[in-house]
Amino acid sequence: xxxxxxxxxxxxxxxxxxxxxGRAVRILPxxxxxxxxxxxxxxxxxxxxxxxxARTEPGAVIDPLGRRIIKIGDxxxxxxxxxxxxxxxxxxSFWGLKTLGEFMNLHDGExxxxxxxxxxxxxxxxxxxxxxxxxxxxxxxxxxxxxELYRYCCAVQxxxxxxxCTILWTPxxxxxxxxxxxxxxxxxxTERSHAARRQLVLIDDLHYWxxxxxxxxxxxxxxSLPDGYPYTARRQLGELxxxxxxxxxxxxxxxxxxxxxxxxxxxxxxEHPYMGRLPRFMRTGIILEELSENLVPSADSWGExxxxxxxxxxxxxxxxxxxxxxxxxLEALTELFGELFVEYSPLxxxxxxxxxxQWSEADGKALLRLASRPNQKLMASVLKIRAELHxxxxxxxxVRRRSFIDWLRAQEEQP
Amino acid sequence: MKLLRxxxxxxxxxxxxxxxxxxxxxxxxxxxxxIQDDSGDSFVGRVxxxxxxxxHVRICDGEHSLxxxxxxxxxxxxxxxxxxxxxxxxxRLTRRSVFKTRIAPVDAxxxxxxxxxxxxxxxxxYRSLALFSALLHGALSDHQWPCxxxxxxxxxxxxxxxxxxxxxxxxxxxxxxxxxxxxxxxSMTPLRLGWEAAICRASEGRDVFLMVLDLESWARFYQEDxxxxxxxxxxxxALNGFRNALSTxxxxxxxxxxxxxxxxxxxERKVAGLPSELLALRDLFxxxxxxxxxGALSLHGYTPQLPRGMDRSVEYACLLRRQCxxxxxxxxxxxxxxxxxxxEERAFDRALHKFLSGLEPRxxxxxxxxxxxxxxxxxxRISRVPLSLLREYGSNDxxxxxx
Numbered sequence: 001x002x003x004x005x006x007x008x009x010x011x012x013x014x015x016x017x018x019x020x021x022g023r024a025v026r027i028l029p030x031x032x033x034x035x036x037x038x039x040x041x042x043x044x045x046x047x048x049x050x051x052x053x054a055r056t057e058p059g060a061v062i063d064p065l066g067r068r069i070i071k072i073g074d075x076x077x078x079x080x081x082x083x084x085x086x087x088x089x090x091x092x093s094f095w096g097l098k099t100l101g102e103f104m105n106l107h108d109g110e111x112x113x114x115x116x117x118x119x120x121x122x123x124x125x126x127x128x129x130x131x132x133x134x135x136x137x138x139x140x141x142x143x144x145x146x147x148e149l150y151r152y153c154c155a156v157q158x159x160x161x162x163x164x165c166t167i168l169w170t171p172x173x174x175x176x177x178x179x180x181x182x183x184x185x186x187x188x189x190t191e192r193s194h195a196a197r198r199q200l201v202l203i204d205d206l207h208y209w210x211x212x213x214x215x216x217x218x219x220x221x222x223x224s225l226p227d228g229y230p231y232t233a234r235r236q237l238g239e240l241x242x243x244x245x246x247x248x249x250x251x252x253x254x255x256x257x258x259x260x261x262x263x264x265x266x267x268x269x270x271e272h273p274y275m276g277r278l279p280r281f282m283r284t285g286i287i288l289e290e291l292s293e294n295l296v297p298s299a300d301s302w303g304e305x306x307x308x309x310x311x312x313x314x315x316x317x318x319x320x321x322x323x324x325x326x327x328x329x330l331e332a333l334t335e336l337f338g339e340l341f342v343e344y345s346p347l348x349x350x351x352x353x354x355x356x357x358q359w360s361e362a363d364g365k366a367l368l369r370l371a372s373r374p375n376q377k378l379m380a381s382v383l384k385i386r387a388e389l390h391x392x393x394x395x396x397x398x399v400r401r402r403s404f405i406d407w408l409r410a411q412e413e414q415p
Numbered sequence: 416m417k418l419l420r421x422x423x424x425x426x427x428x429x430x431x432x433x434x435x436x437x438x439x440x441x442x443x444x445x446x447x448x449x450i451q452d453d454s455g456d457s458f459v460g461r462v463x464x465x466x467x468x469x470x471h472v473r474i475c476d477g478e479h480s481l482x483x484x485x486x487x488x489x490x491x492x493x494x495x496x497x498x499x500x501x502x503x504x505x506x507r508l509t510r511r512s513v514f515k516t517r518i519a520p521v522d523a524x525x526x527x528x529x530x531x532x533x534x535x536x537x538x539x540x541y542r543s544l545a546l547f548s549a550l551l552h553g554a555l556s557d558h559q560w561p562c563x564x565x566x567x568x569x570x571x572x573x574x575x576x577x578x579x580x581x582x583x584x585x586x587x588x589x590x591x592x593x594x595x596x597x598x599x600x601x602s603m604t605p606l607r608l609g610w611e612a613a614i615c616r617a618s619e620g621r622d623v624f625l626m627v628l629d630l631e632s633w634a635r636f637y638q639e640d641x642x643x644x645x646x647x648x649x650x651x652x653a654l655n656g657f658r659n660a661l662s663t664x665x666x667x668x669x670x671x672x673x674x675x676x677x678x679x680x681x682x683e684r685k686v687a688g689l690p691s692e693l694l695a696l697r698d699l700f701x702x703x704x705x706x707x708x709x710g711a712l713s714l715h716g717y718t719p720q721l722p723r724g725m726d727r728s729v730e731y732a733c734l735l736r737r738q739c740x741x742x743x744x745x746x747x748x749x750x751x752x753x754x755x756x757x758x759e760e761r762a763f764d765r766a767l768h769k770f771l772s773g774l775e776p777r778x779x780x781x782x783x784x785x786x787x788x789x790x791x792x793x794x795x796r797i798s799r800v801p802l803s804l805l806r807e808y809g810s811n812d813x814x815x816x817x818x
């Protein structure tokens with residue numbers, strides 16, 4: 001049977017049937033060639049990928065062959081006591097993107113791409129997202145080693161959803177052929193009939209995955225296209241990005257969040273053959289720039305801006321165009337607004353409560369009105385509120401956001 | 416570690432770097448074999464040709480003087496293998512403490528932790544040696560066992576490394592150098608031996624400081640290895656394969672987390688004006704240190720923060736780094752716009768520059784040095800440093816009060 005798995009007697013080596021002509025069977029090896037020796041007996045298991053995956057239970061780390069590696073709950077949190085911070089599971093942001101998500105309007109069932117080179121890598125950023133998300137069911141595709149895997153396991157436990165999560169793990173010592181099974185595995189898992197209402201799929205580094213597909217294609221002798229990728233890469237990528245689905249009649253949706261690593265200096269968006277296609281598949285793309293260790297969405301990001309995002313864009317433009325006399329103060333105002341509503345710190349794993357205080361359209365208009373007619377008195381008060389907010393409430397972002405909005409409304413009321 | 420005891424003592428032909436073995440059961444292409452002589456010394460070889468019941472083995476290890484009749488050849492080698500089950504032992508994985516390197520800028524801005532892996536992006540091997548020598552000094556004062564792997568080393572650099580090694584009176588058992596004129600498999604040997612030695616010491620319960628110079632040569636070796644095995648890959652495909660190989664090597668250290676601190680160097684940051692593609696490998700590491708052209712530390716590195724309350728100094732370092740980064744960027748912009756700098760800003764700029772270029776190990780601990788920087792920070796900026804940090808270093812400094 002095509003797609004059926006074949007394994008050695010001691011289950012240490014796996015392969016998959018690619019084709020057969022009645023007598024000879026062509027098998028795609030899914031493990032290192034050193035592990036199998038001439039003369040060993042191969043069994044056809046009679047099971048396909050879907051049948052194996054159907055048997056997996058949630059709350060575990062599995063590989064693309066459906067083998068369970070560990071239970072997420074078994075990974076110890078070490079000597080870190082997170083239980084001191086109560087985690088709310090209702091309300092809050094579904095995506096777990098915190099301030100990055102507030103920059104754009106995100107909807108269920110769409111795809112979001114994060115592009116850039118965050119310090120600590122995408123694995124660190126995505127484990128924080130996994131700790132903050134509030135999806136009904138979470139799928140994580142992890143391509144890192146033990147280190148990254150445990151980060152995800154701990155993050156999922158922090159979010160309190162260890163039983164509502166499946167981690168698909170292809171460690172770097174797997175052969176690249178294993179990664180080609182991932183789109184099919186994820187598509188099967190997300191489309192199961194008993195699926196949860198709002199599902200979220202996290203894929204930490206799509207670029208890494210795509211390079212592995214390229215490596216697989218090259219090593220299996222596929223000729224590559226002029227863009228440097230073999231034929232399979234395009235089809236596989238399409239399959240993976242098609243995981244997302246808008247809410248259906250019963251409000252079930254699958255949202256997709258991917259990371260794409262790229263360095264600003266030498267792989268601009270247009271040059272990469274597949275990166276240029278991303279906007280076609282993904283409705284929102286947030287390109288991250290590093291600004292003194294914090295991440296800020298850059299102007300090239302695409303998607304539907306939220307009130308805070310629009311306000312931030314206009315504020316930046318105003319700051320560039322304003323008089324020399326007020327530039328310093330306006331910069332301070334932009335910086336403060338950015339710090340409270342736009343910037344994201346990927347290096348701190350501190351448990352901040354979810355942002356409940358949201359930026360509204362009306363507040364944005366008020367802030368822009370103030371910034372477009374700067375005067376001496378206003379600017380002095382900007383410096384004052386900035387110093388105040390920097391010194392106080394460092395640990396509670398919501399309090400700082402609330403006091404900034406209060407300050408803004410107080411300025412409005414003054415003649 | 417696994418040694419399959421399938422072997423043969425029937426060597427039919429021996430030359431300088433290869434031998435033919437008869438009846439080595441189950442050998443297949445690219446298998447690793449262990450060759451043992453009667454004195455118990457062993458070498459690693461690789462099967463490069465199989466003909467019926469005899470196979471051709473190329474010896475990968477360094478110099479050897481073997482006698483044909485006394486040789487035993489075993490299939491398999493004592494290469495390290497990853498555990499079958501993910502290592503779950505919590506106590507070993509979670510020891511977290513700050514490793515005081517006694518390099519003031521590193522301790523104050525990028526505090527390293529035991530068991531972390533650090534990526535050092537240098538400009539050249541020669542220029543980065545100062546930092547590695549300082550790190551070595553710090554590791555020795557911290558009672559760690561130092562282990563240095565240097566791949567593809569030219570004669571002068573090897574001399575320099577040995578000079579540093581001898582300066583601290585260290586034994587050669589922690590030093591693994593491959594010459595730039597060695598053959599491929601000989602060049603890879605220090606890597607395997609070094610990894611083995613580090614893991615062996617760590618399992619004995621010692622803290623190990625592992626230094627690898629450098630990723631650039633390792634990546635080149637990896638590509639050569641792939642080509643010799645018959646995989647012709649594009650540059651990008653090979654890069655991805657190297658990422659996998661490096662990551663796998665680092666996972667071996669992960670089982671001993673808290674015992675082995677690893678620092679790896681990427682010596683060339685720019686290739687023909689473009690940043691090296693290997694720079695993307697920094698994602699695999701816990702911390703990143705970036706060296707400027709003059710060999711001094713740049714503010715652009717990072718170390719991840721510990722969860723709140725684990726160690727205050729890590730949190731303070733992050734805040735301080737952020738302040739310094741913002742301020743120095745602002746100063747740079749102003750200099751470009753040709754705004755005059757105020758007296759105190761100029762003084763701060765000089766002090767920061769001096770602080771960052773002082774990489775040589777010094778006796779005085781970091782709190783005083785941080786205080787020097789803080790004391791020179793302009794008034795408008797110091798208000799943004801949290802009071803708790805000022806108090807911490809203020810009280811360390813004896814009589815000197817806050818400004």
